[in-house]
Amino acid sequence: MIRFEDVTKRYPDGTTAVGGLSFEVSEGELVTLVGPSGCGKTTTMMMVNRLIEPTSGRILVGGEDIAAVDPVRLRRRIGYVIQQVGLFPHRTVLDNTATVPALVGWKKAKARARAAELLELVGLDPATYGPRYPDQLSGGQRQRVGVARALAADPPVLLMDEPFGAVDPVVRAQLQDEFLRMQAAVRKTVLLVTHDIEEAVRLGDRIAVYGQGRIEQFDTPGAVLGSPATPRVASFVGADRGLKRLSVTEIEPGDLEQPPVVRPDDPAGRAAAELRARGARWAVVLDDRGELHGWVGAEDLQGGGSVGDQAHRMSAWVPVGAPLKQAFGVMLQHDAGWVAVLDGARFLGVLTPAKLHEALRRSVDAEARGVARAEVPFDSVADA
Numbered sequence: 001m002i003r004f005e006d007v008t009k010r011y012p013d014g015t016t017a018v019g020g021l022s023f024e025v026s027e028g029e030l031v032t033l034v035g036p037s038g039c040g041k042t043t044t045m046m047m048v049n050r051l052i053e054p055t056s057g058r059i060l061v062g063g064e065d066i067a068a069v070d071p072v073r074l075r076r077r078i079g080y081v082i083q084q085v086g087l088f089p090h091r092t093v094l095d096n097t098a099t100v101p102a103l104v105g106w107k108k109a110k111a112r113a114r115a116a117e118l119l120e121l122v123g124l125d126p127a128t129y130g131p132r133y134p135d136q137l138s139g140g141q142r143q144r145v146g147v148a149r150a151l152a153a154d155p156p157v158l159l160m161d162e163p164f165g166a167v168d169p170v171v172r173a174q175l176q177d178e179f180l181r182m183q184a185a186v187r188k189t190v191l192l193v194t195h196d197i198e199e200a201v202r203l204g205d206r207i208a209v210y211g212q213g214r215i216e217q218f219d220t221p222g223a224v225l226g227s228p229a230t231p232r233v234a235s236f237v238g239a240d241r242g243l244k245r246l247s248v249t250e251i252e253p254g255d256l257e258q259p260p261v262v263r264p265d266d267p268a269g270r271a272a273a274e275l276r277a278r279g280a281r282w283a284v285v286l287d288d289r290g291e292l293h294g295w296v297g298a299e300d301l302q303g304g305g306s307v308g309d310q311a312h313r314m315s316a317w318v319p320v321g322a323p324l325k326q327a328f329g330v331m332l333q334h335d336a337g338w339v340a341v342l343d344g345a346r347f348l349g350v351l352t353p354a355k356l357h358e359a360l361r362r363s364v365d366a367e368a369r370g371v372a373r374a375e376v377p378f379d380s381v382a383d384a
């Protein structure tokens, strides 16, 4: 979908920002460009929408050499989230989001309806936030508007320059999660710049690790972490690979344990007997559709009534597919011996520290054998 063929950019003052770049991003793939400040990431990105012209080499988007495409027409197909968000301060959030559709001639009502839909998609209620101005938003909310605006004309290609750069780590992780969820639904072809290796690993299907003006390694997160191609990549990736692996290994349904299940309208006495029979100290409370209502401890059930009356809210939970690191963080935060794993509202099971360790081992073993983790059946390594 995006193809660089031996692309070099030399600025008039003689600085070679990038030299001899060749790589390809497939349709629907998310590639992160990561590297130290000044290594040429923004330059690479801005050549794709012709805000910067290469000195030599060719760039193809959707098979077309972009040198021959009218830049304005080209940019309609390419959403762009710039490094400093860059919202228009004197326009409302809704109008900011509708900028591109309005530019390309959509009717006002249609452009605004689309903008509202996108605000919804990035987790901002259009009725609340649509009429506000950018300075009435938090940093994280502004970044969400930046992403919504870039998606507004539904471009197949998205360029994102440090889209989650200007917020604290907690909000950043939240924005990353939301973005991954959205990307799973819209499947854009994305080039995303970051200088944070953790973010690159977390978001990228593949990662391009830059040295000065060139790509040192272009591969999957597992390969970059597991076998860095050059000393520079190794030092950039850092020594604490085990910890970083926590952030690339996703929780899979096979990793989970199944605690006893009770229903909200079960009488407490019957539920207590069930727990005793299984030697369990607590159970999850699920309704008939398998949706989670909370959890209940054996002691809670002494009081009588129904299970629903005694249930506690489940605060220690993560979505399925979340990285192990997130589950570990939630465990520490809630001082819990387990975290619930949900698929939407549906309860899948719980992750315990022992299972977390097993999952980590599975991931390291898969790497050592040079297989992608999706190809490794859980059973084959469960006792490794």
Ligand SMILES: Nc1ncnc2c1ncn2[C@@H]1O[C@H](COP(=O)(O)OP(=O)(O)OP(=O)(O)O)[C@@H](O)[C@H]1O
Pocket (backbone or CB within 6 Å): 011, 012, 013, 015, 016, 017, 036, 037, 038, 039, 040, 041, 042, 043, 044, 195
């Ligand atoms: N207009 C320009 N004229 C001359 N040199 C430039 C120009 N724009 C960028 N450069 C240089 O090109 C190199 C690459 O810049 P670029 O903006 O692509 O880096 P970056 O990887 O995005 O860095 P950062 O992480 O700090 O945003 C730097 O050395 C920069 O100083």
Ligand SMILES: [Mg+2]
Pocket (backbone or CB within 6 Å): 041, 042, 043, 083, 161
């Ligand atoms: Mg930059």
